[in-house]
Structure formats: C-alpha cells, structure tokens
Amino acid sequence: MARELLKGNEAIAEAAIRAGLQAYFGYPITPQTELLEWMAHRMPELGRAFVQAESELGAINMVYGAACTGARVMTSSSSPGISLMMEGLSYIAATEVPAVLVDVMRGGPGLGNIAPAQSDYNQMVHGGGHGDYHTIVLAPATIQEAIDLTVLAFDLAEKYRSIAVVLLDGSLGQMMEPAELPPMRPVRQTFPAWAATGAAGRERNVLTSIYLDPPKEEEANLRLLRRWQEIQANEVRFREYFMEDARFVVVGFGSAGRVALSAVRQARAEGIPVGLLRPISLSPFPTRQIAALCERAEAFLVVEMNAGQMLEDVRLAVNGKRPVEFYGRMGGVMPFPDEILGEIRRLAAGEASFEGHPRDRWLQRLTGSN
The missing domain is CATH 3.40.50.970 (Thiamin diphosphate (ThDP)-binding fold, Pyr/PP domains)
Incomplete structure (x- = not known):
C-alpha cells in the first residue's frame, strides 16, 4: 500500500x-x-x-x-x-x-x-x-x-x-x-x-x-x-541509534526521544561518541538492556517532557554503576535539539555526577537556584 x-x-x-x-x-x-x-x-x-x-x-x-x-x-x-x-x-x-x-x-x-x-x-x-x-x-x-x-x-x-x-x-x-x-x-x-x-x-x-x-x-x-x-x-521493545561505539547514552521516549535523536546526530557530527536508546515498551521497561549498557557507557542522560518520571526507572536499571543526568521540560513546553545538545556536551566534558539526585541538579541549572 x-x-x-x-x-x-x-x-x-x-x-x-x-x-x-x-x-x-x-x-x-x-x-x-x-x-x-x-x-x-x-x-x-x-x-x-x-x-x-x-x-x-x-x-x-x-x-x-x-x-x-x-x-x-x-x-x-x-x-x-x-x-x-x-x-x-x-x-x-x-x-x-x-x-x-x-x-x-x-x-x-x-x-x-x-x-x-x-x-x-x-x-x-x-x-x-x-x-x-x-x-x-x-x-x-x-x-x-x-x-x-x-x-x-x-x-x-x-x-x-x-x-x-x-x-x-x-x-x-x-x-x-x-x-x-x-x-x-x-x-x-x-x-x-x-x-x-x-x-x-x-x-x-x-x-x-x-x-x-x-x-x-x-x-x-x-x-x-x-x-x-x-x-x-x-514483549520488551526498544530502538537503538549510534550505539555501536557509544560512550554516552541518551534515553528518551516518544517525542522527547525523537528530538533527542536530532541532538545525538548533531553531537556525532562534533565527534562526541553518543548514542540513543528509545524505549518503545515503557511497560515492560527495557531494564536489562539499559543495565547491560553500564559495561561500556560512561554516563547516561534521560530526556523527558516532564519532571523526571521515566528517570526513576532508568536509575533503577543503572543501579548506581554510572552517573545519570536529567533534562526535562514541563507544562507543554517541548525541548529543542540545541538544549539537549548542550546537555550531551556536559556529559562529554566529564560533568556528569553521582552527587545528589539528577532532578535536583537539573532544577538548579534550570532555575539558577542552590
């Protein structure tokens, strides 16, 4: 057809x-x-x-x-x-x-x-x-x-x-x-x-x-x-993009994952070894697949159009083995590729952290508050 x-x-x-x-x-x-x-x-x-x-x-x-x-x-x-x-x-x-x-x-x-x-x-x-x-x-x-x-x-x-x-x-x-x-x-x-x-x-x-x-x-x-x-x-379903040699992993679903893919492509053009895992089945969640990436990934970035709901499932999968960062937009505001690209550059610069909760670090960067 x-x-x-x-x-x-x-x-x-x-x-x-x-x-x-x-x-x-x-x-x-x-x-x-x-x-x-x-x-x-x-x-x-x-x-x-x-x-x-x-x-x-x-x-x-x-x-x-x-x-x-x-x-x-x-x-x-x-x-x-x-x-x-x-x-x-x-x-x-x-x-x-x-x-x-x-x-x-x-x-x-x-x-x-x-x-x-x-x-x-x-x-x-x-x-x-x-x-x-x-x-x-x-x-x-x-x-x-x-x-x-x-x-x-x-x-x-x-x-x-x-x-x-x-x-x-x-x-x-x-x-x-x-x-x-x-x-x-x-x-x-x-x-x-x-x-x-x-x-x-x-x-x-x-x-x-x-x-x-x-x-x-x-x-x-x-x-x-x-x-x-x-x-x-x-019934676990997901898509991977540029993951063959990725040292940094972006995780996003739906429209956020689609926007994130544009940012990943731009980052690749800059020489940053980053890939995207886009969950298709959110339930059941690709927990084992994300956990397996900890063997070679240096850090993870979760991108969502909320305040970090899937973030908690990614953190459970990573289980503290690698730092997890978060970037979200709320209330009907969609993220732009350039915003996510900036977060990917942070990962590549070694700014990912184990300290505190990823949502708290994101909120501090977003609002400039301590």
Missing part, C-alpha cells in the same frame, strides 16, 4: 478500525478529539458500535462491559480524562479482559493546558488505579509507529487478556507526516471461550473483579503476576 499524509489522531483511529475494532466508547477532550470524531464517522459507516458517552467515567465502564463479551474494544482520552478512568481500568485488569486505551497526553497537573507533555508516565506505567496490576504501555515516536503500535496493542491485549495502552503526546496526535495504513482485517465472528456472550447451550461464564475470600484474591493477584512475568520475558 502507498504512504499518505496522515494526522496522528486520525491515523490511530483508522489503524484501530483496520485491526478489527468492533466497539469504541469515548468522550471528547483536546488534544485527542479528532480520534473520536474519526470514529464517529467511520464506525457507523462500517456497521460497528460507536458511543459518545456522557463522561470518561461512562466511557471506560462501557469498555469494561463490552470487553467482557470478547469483542475488540477501545477508548481514548487525554490526561485529565485518563485520570477519571482509573477505577474502571483497575476493574478491567482484575477481570482479566482485553481492552485498548489511547492516551494523548497534555500539560498538567490539574486541567493544565492542551499542549504536548509526557506527564502521564507514572499513572500509565506504574499502575494508576488501585491494586496490584500492570498494563502494557507502548510509546510511538512517529505516526507510522503510532499506527503499527495500535494494531499491536490489540494483539497483545488479547494474547495476555490485559490492558494495552498506546501512550503519546499531543504533538504526535496533532502532527501530520507520511505513513502507511495496514490492510483491513475482517471483524471476527467467533469469540473466546472465556467470554460472557449470553449464548445458549453452553456453560455460563462469570467474569468478576471481586474475590471476597482473601486467599482467592491472592490467587487472582498471583495469576496476574505470573502473566506479567511472561509479558516481561517476551
């Missing part, structure tokens, strides 16, 4: 439809509203279910109910709307039904603004809702990756009976670039054996998130944990 100029939100919506999406439930919120608008047009046109709910709370609980039938279902929202969905996401995780969520992040906390940010990392990667569970979180850096990861999210959600999240920021949702859409998959006519379909002539399935007996609740939690261990073993 030919590449065409596509807008991020619309490309994700069409990719989901072509992946066999059967039902979409959502509520408009900038900067992801175009995704819902595309669904509002295309889903009824194809004879599939589309509902604009009365709120994000309504949307996620509609997703929960539809997911219990074994259908391919999804919702999308942006940061404050995702926060409202957290209880429903926890119920979906506990019931062990597959669902896809697209989060187009904006500036926060609170209502914040509609500019791009990466401030939802913690609530998506580290659970969000109550209880012991994990979600699969995939972070694209291009429109093509957003398309491909949306299709993958449905496959992974079904394979592991889990929640799969496509996590991107508002700039990727709003930008346009050439990309190729996948072929249209047929909507399946059969449903998994575990589903609550209401079909006559077979044993009744009861899907629940409540286990009043504590040993039964623990058993359910252990089942989720064993499944997560399988995901960790098989």
Whole structure:
C-alpha cells in the first residue's frame, strides 16, 4: 500500500478500525478529539458500535462491559480524562479482559493546558488505579509507529487478556507526516471461550473483579503476576541509534526521544561518541538492556517532557554503576535539539555526577537556584 499524509489522531483511529475494532466508547477532550470524531464517522459507516458517552467515567465502564463479551474494544482520552478512568481500568485488569486505551497526553497537573507533555508516565506505567496490576504501555515516536503500535496493542491485549495502552503526546496526535495504513482485517465472528456472550447451550461464564475470600484474591493477584512475568520475558521493545561505539547514552521516549535523536546526530557530527536508546515498551521497561549498557557507557542522560518520571526507572536499571543526568521540560513546553545538545556536551566534558539526585541538579541549572 502507498504512504499518505496522515494526522496522528486520525491515523490511530483508522489503524484501530483496520485491526478489527468492533466497539469504541469515548468522550471528547483536546488534544485527542479528532480520534473520536474519526470514529464517529467511520464506525457507523462500517456497521460497528460507536458511543459518545456522557463522561470518561461512562466511557471506560462501557469498555469494561463490552470487553467482557470478547469483542475488540477501545477508548481514548487525554490526561485529565485518563485520570477519571482509573477505577474502571483497575476493574478491567482484575477481570482479566482485553481492552485498548489511547492516551494523548497534555500539560498538567490539574486541567493544565492542551499542549504536548509526557506527564502521564507514572499513572500509565506504574499502575494508576488501585491494586496490584500492570498494563502494557507502548510509546510511538512517529505516526507510522503510532499506527503499527495500535494494531499491536490489540494483539497483545488479547494474547495476555490485559490492558494495552498506546501512550503519546499531543504533538504526535496533532502532527501530520507520511505513513502507511495496514490492510483491513475482517471483524471476527467467533469469540473466546472465556467470554460472557449470553449464548445458549453452553456453560455460563462469570467474569468478576471481586474475590471476597482473601486467599482467592491472592490467587487472582498471583495469576496476574505470573502473566506479567511472561509479558516481561517476551514483549520488551526498544530502538537503538549510534550505539555501536557509544560512550554516552541518551534515553528518551516518544517525542522527547525523537528530538533527542536530532541532538545525538548533531553531537556525532562534533565527534562526541553518543548514542540513543528509545524505549518503545515503557511497560515492560527495557531494564536489562539499559543495565547491560553500564559495561561500556560512561554516563547516561534521560530526556523527558516532564519532571523526571521515566528517570526513576532508568536509575533503577543503572543501579548506581554510572552517573545519570536529567533534562526535562514541563507544562507543554517541548525541548529543542540545541538544549539537549548542550546537555550531551556536559556529559562529554566529564560533568556528569553521582552527587545528589539528577532532578535536583537539573532544577538548579534550570532555575539558577542552590
């Protein structure tokens, strides 16, 4: 198929439809509203279910109910709307039904603004809702990756009976670039054996998130944990750039990783042996891959559009073996390549430090405070 100029939100919506999406439930919120608008047009046109709910709370609980039938279902929202969905996401995780969520992040906390940010990392990667569970979180850096990861999210959600999240920021949702859409998959006519379909002539399935007996609740939690261990073993995804001889490593995801790559290329042109590791699966996180880099890397630089949320996962992976520095922009402000290049030059000049917390050193440089 030919590449065409596509807008991020619309490309994700069409990719989901072509992946066999059967039902979409959502509520408009900038900067992801175009995704819902595309669904509002295309889903009824194809004879599939589309509902604009009365709120994000309504949307996620509609997703929960539809997911219990074994259908391919999804919702999308942006940061404050995702926060409202957290209880429903926890119920979906506990019931062990597959669902896809697209989060187009904006500036926060609170209502914040509609500019791009990466401030939802913690609530998506580290659970969000109550209880012991994990979600699969995939972070694209291009429109093509957003398309491909949306299709993958449905496959992974079904394979592991889990929640799969496509996590991107508002700039990727709003930008346009050439990309190729996948072929249209047929909507399946059969449903998994575990589903609550209401079909006559077979044993009744009861899907629940409540286990009043504590040993039964623990058993359910252990089942989720064993499944997560399988995901960790098989579903880690990342991209490396210029890492063959890199002595300094930049780590960034999504748009921050994309901007960082421009800075890495500029630094390479100056003769600085720096490379980029861009996590694609934020959960499961490429912990072992980053830890292995400590054997040859002199220092790490984490770049994010937040105050250092992925930073903590990188620090855990490095485990104090090498200095880790941080550079972030917040509130919808995107970093420029020249800003990151300046930080790379600091690494090359030997200014990386073990002293204190990387966030404190960054804040001091940013504000000039002690």
